[in-house]
Amino acid sequence: MTQYEVPTLAHVAKLAGVSENTVSRVIRNKGPIADDTRSRVVKAIETLGYVPNRAAGSLASSGSLLIGVLLPSLSNIVFPEVLQGIHAALATTAYQPMVGVTNYDANKEQDILSSLLAWQPAAIVTTGFDHTDATRRMLDNSRVRVAELMDIDAEPIDVAVGLSHRQAGYATARHLIKRGYRRFGYVGHDWVADRRARLRYEGLCQALSEAGLTLRAEQRFDGPSSTMAGRDTLASLCSRAPDIDAVVFSNDDMAVGGFFHCLAAGIAVRERLALFGFNGLDIGQVLPMPLSTIRSNRFLIGKTAVEKLLESPTRPEARVVVDTGFDIIEGATA
Amino acid sequence: MTQYEVPTLAHVAKLAGVSENTVSRVIRNKGPIADDTRSRVVKAIETLGYVPNRAAGSLASSGSLLIGVLLPSLSNIVFPEVLQGIHAALATTAYQPMVGVTNYDANKEQDILSSLLAWQPAAIVTTGFDHTDATRRMLDNSRVRVAELMDIDAEPIDVAVGLSHRQAGYATARHLIKRGYRRFGYVGHDWVADRRARLRYEGLCQALSEAGLTLRAEQRFDGPSSTMAGRDTLASLCSRAPDIDAVVFSNDDMAVGGFFHCLAAGIAVRERLALFGFNGLDIGQVLPMPLSTIRSNRFLIGKTAVEKLLESPTRPEARVVVDTGFDIIEGATA
DNA sequence: GCGAAATATGTTAGCGCTGAGATACCGAAT
DNA sequence: ATTCGGTATCTCAGCGCTAACATATTTCGC
Numbered sequence: 087m088t089q090y091e092v093p094t095l096a097h098v099a100k101l102a103g104v105s106e107n108t109v110s111r112v113i114r115n116k117g118p119i120a121d122d123t124r125s126r127v128v129k130a131i132e133t134l135g136y137v138p139n140r141a142a143g144s145l146a147s148s149g150s151l152l153i154g155v156l157l158p159s160l161s162n163i164v165f166p167e168v169l170q171g172i173h174a175a176l177a178t179t180a181y182q183p184m185v186g187v188t189n190y191d192a193n194k195e196q197d198i199l200s201s202l203l204a205w206q207p208a209a210i211v212t213t214g215f216d217h218t219d220a221t222r223r224m225l226d227n228s229r230v231r232v233a234e235l236m237d238i239d240a241e242p243i244d245v246a247v248g249l250s251h252r253q254a255g256y257a258t259a260r261h262l263i264k265r266g267y268r269r270f271g272y273v274g275h276d277w278v279a280d281r282r283a284r285l286r287y288e289g290l291c292q293a294l295s296e297a298g299l300t301l302r303a304e305q306r307f308d309g310p311s312s313t314m315a316g317r318d319t320l321a322s323l324c325s326r327a328p329d330i331d332a333v334v335f336s337n338d339d340m341a342v343g344g345f346f347h348c349l350a351a352g353i354a355v356r357e358r359l360a361l362f363g364f365n366g367l368d369i370g371q372v373l374p375m376p377l378s379t380i381r382s383n384r385f386l387i388g389k390t391a392v393e394k395l396l397e398s399p400t401r402p403e404a405r406v407v408v409d410t411g412f413d414i415i416e417g418a419t420a
Numbered sequence: 421m422t423q424y425e426v427p428t429l430a431h432v433a434k435l436a437g438v439s440e441n442t443v444s445r446v447i448r449n450k451g452p453i454a455d456d457t458r459s460r461v462v463k464a465i466e467t468l469g470y471v472p473n474r475a476a477g478s479l480a481s482s483g484s485l486l487i488g489v490l491l492p493s494l495s496n497i498v499f500p501e502v503l504q505g506i507h508a509a510l511a512t513t514a515y516q517p518m519v520g521v522t523n524y525d526a527n528k529e530q531d532i533l534s535s536l537l538a539w540q541p542a543a544i545v546t547t548g549f550d551h552t553d554a555t556r557r558m559l560d561n562s563r564v565r566v567a568e569l570m571d572i573d574a575e576p577i578d579v580a581v582g583l584s585h586r587q588a589g590y591a592t593a594r595h596l597i598k599r600g601y602r603r604f605g606y607v608g609h610d611w612v613a614d615r616r617a618r619l620r621y622e623g624l625c626q627a628l629s630e631a632g633l634t635l636r637a638e639q640r641f642d643g644p645s646s647t648m649a650g651r652d653t654l655a656s657l658c659s660r661a662p663d664i665d666a667v668v669f670s671n672d673d674m675a676v677g678g679f680f681h682c683l684a685a686g687i688a689v690r691e692r693l694a695l696f697g698f699n700g701l702d703i704g705q706v707l708p709m710p711l712s713t714i715r716s717n718r719f720l721i722g723k724t725a726v727e728k729l730l731e732s733p734t735r736p737e738a739r740v741v742v743d744t745g746f747d748i749i750e751g752a753t754a
Numbered sequence: 755g756c757g758a759a760a761t762a763t764g765t766t767a768g769c770g771c772t773g774a775g776a777t778a779c780c781g782a783a784t
Numbered sequence: 785a786t787t788c789g790g791t792a793t794c795t796c797a798g799c800g801c802t803a804a805c806a807t808a809t810t811t812c813g814c
Contacts, residue, residue, distance in 0.1 A: 092561070094770055105794050110772060118791055135561055140538040141478035142770035145799050150475065160504055166494040173494075173521050182535055185519050187507050201516055204474040227426075227469055313706040343706060349683075350708040369703065372647040372677060374684040428800055439764050444802060452761050476800035479769050 093134040102130035113138060144206055151181045153392065154202035154230075156212040158190045158279075162311065162339070164365060164384050165213075168235060171388025172211060179396065181208065188213075190279035196221045203228050209395040211388075215240040216281055231401055233391040237282055238409055244401050247391040247408040251282045254380050254412050255289025258334055258362055261414055263297050267332035267360055270294060272304035273319045273344060274336035275311040283311075283336040286364060290334055303327030311336060316343025321351070324359075332360035332420060338367040338379055345373055345419065360420035371415070378417030383410045427468040436464035447472060478540055485515045487726065488536035488564075490546040492524040492613075496645065496673070498699060498718050499547075502569060505722025506545060513730065515542065522547075524613035530555045537562050543729040545722075549574040550615055565735055567725040570716075571616055572743055578735050581725040581742040585616045588714050588746050589623025592668055592696055595748055597631050601666035601694055604628060606638035607653045607678060608670040609645040617645075617670040620698060624668055637661030645670060650677025655685070658693075666694035666754060672701040672713055679707055679753065694754035705749070712751030717744045 099106040104123060111117045112127040119127075130136075144150040155172060157165045172183055184205065186198035196218045202210065203224060209231040217225075225232050225243055232244040239252050262270070277284040294300055305323045307315040316335060320343065323333070335341035341363030348355045355361055355375055363370055366381030387410050394406060433440040438457060445451045446461040453461075464470075478484040489506060491499045506517055518539065520532035530552045536544065537558060543565040551559075559566050559577055570582040596604070611618040628634055639657045641649040650669060654677065657667070669675035675697030682689045689695055689709055697704055700715030721744050728740060 096770080106770090107772075107795080108793060111793090114772090116772095118793090120792060123792080135557065137534055137537050137558070137562075139479070139540065139770055140535075141475045141484065141540060142799090143772070144475035145473070145479050145801085146770075146772040148772095148799065160500040160507075163497060163500075166497075166500050170494055170521075183519070185517070187504075200471055201474075203471050206473065206475060223469065224471070228471075313703055317706055342703075346706055346708055369647055369676075372651055372680055374680055429802095430800080440800090441765080441802075442763060445763090448802090450802095452763090454762060457762080473800055476769090477802070479771085480800075480802040482769065482802095 093136045094139070095136075097134055098127065098130045098136050101134065102127045148206065150206045150208060151179075152205050152207040153181050153183045153395070154199070154205070154207040154210040155183045155185045156188055156195055156198060156202070156210065157185065158188050158213050159310070160187055163367065164382075167384035168388040171385040171390075172392050173388075174385070175389040175392035175396075181392075181396070183211075192216055192218045192221065196224070199224055203230070208399065209233065211235060211391055211395070214281060215242070215246075229401070231395045231399070233395050235387055235391055237285070238407050239285055242405050242407060245391065245394050245406045245408070247387050247394065247410060249382055249387075249410055249412045251285035252289035252292075254364065254382070255286035255291075256293045257289075257412070257414060258286070258364070258380060259290045259293030259297070262332050262334070262360065262362060262420060263293070263299070265360075265420065267420070268299060269302050269329055269331045270299065271323055271327055271330040271333040272301050272335075273316060273323055273333055273340055274304070274306040275315055275319075275340060276309055277306065277336070279310070280336075286336070302330050306336075307340075311339045313339050313343035313346070316340030317347045318343070320344035320347045324351070324353070330359065332362065334362045336364065338363035338365040338370045338377060341377055341379065341419075342367075342370055342373065345375075345377065355419050362420045366413075366415050370417075373419075375418035376415070378420035379415050381413045381415055383412070386410050427470045428473070429470075431468055432461065432464045432470050435468065436461045482540065484540045484542060485513075486539050486541040487515050487517045487729070488533070488539070488541040488544040489517045489519045490522055490529055490532060490536070490544070491519065492522050492547050493644070494521055497701065498671075498716075501718040502547075502722040505719040505724075506726050507722075508719070509723040509726035509730075515726075515730070517545075526550055526552045526555065530558075533558055537564070542733065543567065543726075545569060545725055545729070548615060549576070549580075563735070565729045565733070567729050569721055569725055571619070572741050573619055576739050576741060579725065579728050579740045579742070581721050581728065581744060583716055583721075583744055583746045584623075585619035586623035586626075588698065588716070589620035589625075590627045591623075591746070591748060592620070592698070592714060593624045593627030593631070596666050596668070596694065596696060596754060597627070597633070599694075599754065601754070602633060603636050603663055603665045604633065605657055605661055605664040605667040606635050606669075607650060607657055607667055607674055608638070608640040609649055609653075609674060610643055611640070611670070613644070614670070620670070636664050640670075641674075645673045647673050647677035647680070650674030651681045651684075652677070654678040654681045658685070658687070664693065666696065668696045670698065672697035672699040672704045672711060675711055675713065675753075676701075676704055676707065679709075679711065689753050696754045700747075700749050704751075707753075709752035710749070712754035713749050715747045715749055717746070720744050 095106045099109045188195040211233045234242050234246045236248040238246050238248045307319045363379035370377030429440045433443045522529040545567045566578040568580045572580050572582045641653045697713035704711030
């Protein structure tokens with residue numbers, strides 16, 4: 087080995103005085119190895135600073151220790167949290183995640199998926215059920231395990247882990263009705279991209295309708311959710327419908343923005359106008375009045391998904407749906 | 421090809437009636453190809469649903485289109501933003517990022533780095549200058565390109581992209597002094613992990629000292645930064661040192677928490693107590709009073725780093741330092 | 755109209771590793 | 785002693801692709 091050559095298995099094998107295959111087995115902890123041999127090999131690896139070439143390994147074994155992860159966005163803190171759960175579940179294993187960001191675009195998802203599949207991942211973790219036909223076909227052909235996260239309101243390809251957003255919306259309305267609110271408003275964001283926000287909205291409307299109520303006013307910001315969008319959209323809603331007594335927001339980011347609007351406009355939160363979010367983000371719970379909202383267990387969703395996937399290398403007969411549930415956080419704003 | 425076999429180059433080549441190499445060249449857009457041949461190949465690829473095996477490609481060409489990314493955390497929104505910049509710069513290329521999360525732990529960074537290097541990435545993007553010796557050695561041996569992000573207050577391995585945190589701290593103090601504040605407090609978080617927070621602190625102290633001032637009181641939360649930590653730590657600082665007129669926070673998360681404390685405790689922000697953060701996060705700018713802070717250009721840092729790395733596949737002679745700068749956001753809290 | 759350059763494609767030898775099977779050695783049971 | 789099963793190791797082909805070179809065909813300058 088010259089000074090400028092990256093060491094390979096062969097170099098390690100030669101230095102340790104064993105065959106390449108033996109080195110390989112030491113590294114992968116596979117098959118019986120004499121203690122003496124093992125320590126010689128380990129020493130050789132350290133001496134050379136050998137780093138295995140996984141491309142070669144993956145090629146030879148036609149498989150890899152990669153988990154492909156497809157997330158719609160990283161600016162919405164919810165998804166980094168899911169990713170943390172995924173990392174947590176993988177921490178004790180030899181698997182590594184490989185992350186792609188789709189910007190809520192099914193075609194982009196398809197592109198990224200194909201480049202992820204090119205690495206022969208052991209499994210794919212993706213978000214929601216909105217996939218192109220080509221995406222579904224690729225997933226089927228590759229026969230990798232697939233987890234679809236966040237949502238359980240549809241039939242999964244293999245595993246789904248999440249919560250029923252429809253039920254969450256429904257529960258929101260029931261909770262607010264029980265607390266005496268009657269004149270409801272809704273502040274949302276672009277739900278072409280965010281199908282789950284729409285499901286919550288539908289659940290909300292259904293519960294209202296069952297109680298003989300309707301939304302007095304609603305307004306959707308035409309773009310992704312953000313605190314600023316929540317603040318401005320609530321401002322606009324209030325000027326159009328000053329008589330509402332409770333506003334449901336599409337999520338906590340929007341709701342926190344709404345809270346700031348109330349603060350600036352001198353609207354007494356809860357007494358004059360109740361605010362309700364979704365997600366249970368930290369930021370909502372640190373407000374001078376903790377935000378009333380629903381906790382979705384993002385970390386748990388990521389973690390559970392990976393655990394389920396690693397249970398078996400091949401798809402089981404039956405599809406699996408894991409409901410990670412949700413809790414109402416009473417808070418002080420509704 | 422039987423029904424349950426994944427198609428390879430050979431299958432495509434046979435179907436299109438050309439050699440494997442020709443197919444490979446069509447896929448990689450390399451070398452001259454007759455239009456007629458190209459379309460036959462493309463059609464064959466589509467017919468078979470062929471997905472190239474990158475492990476094989478990477479092995480054959482001893483290189484890959486991967487960029488290894490090492491981030492200390494995903495819960496601090498700053499890093500997802502950097503990652504977005506990285507994604508943005510890669511979007512027009514065939515490169516893919518492969519992300520690892522180190523939890524601010526240099527040993528974990530080392531472990532993850534070695535598994536990233538096992539995929540023969542074209543470049544590594546990491547955070548800060550705190551690496552173990554083994555990490556430095558691995559990076560040197562592999563001779564991949566390396567970008568160290570966020571910070572430019574030390575000598576980089578190859579490329580550094582970020583801002584001078586020392587100067588940012590210094591500028592904070594100068595700004596506040598100019599506005600008439602004299603009795604300073606500091607609220608921070610665990611800076612064993614977050615070296616950059618400490619650099620800002622040092623710059624701050626230096627500027628104060630040059631102006632004949634000192635920190636009247638300071639308190640550090642023993643854990644990662646968060647809104648809640650900021651709120652509670654400011655509360656504690658205020659009870660110990662009620663006479664201060666300005667508080668510098670280690671970052672915006674902490675500062676927003678501080679703002680909430682003032683709100684809840686009825687402290688008039690700016691009139692009685694000025695608040696100053698760092699980062700220029702959205703959340704700070706949506707408060708009823710926009711937070712006075714310093715904008716660090718996270719997205720730009722990620723984007724620039726990737727652009728610099730892709731300029732050349734090998735390390736240039738001279739090390740490169742890109743200062744993405746910072747701006748003072750005047751805001752309304754200081 | 756001939757050689758040189760440009761264009762288009764084919765051939766071959768690995769890249770570094772792992773799976774399958776072969777081999778060698780040992781102690782225990784017959 | 786012979787067989788046997790277990791343990792430890794080796795041999796070797798080949799995963800799917802690409803680099804390098806070889807070959808064929810066309811184009812063009814003069």
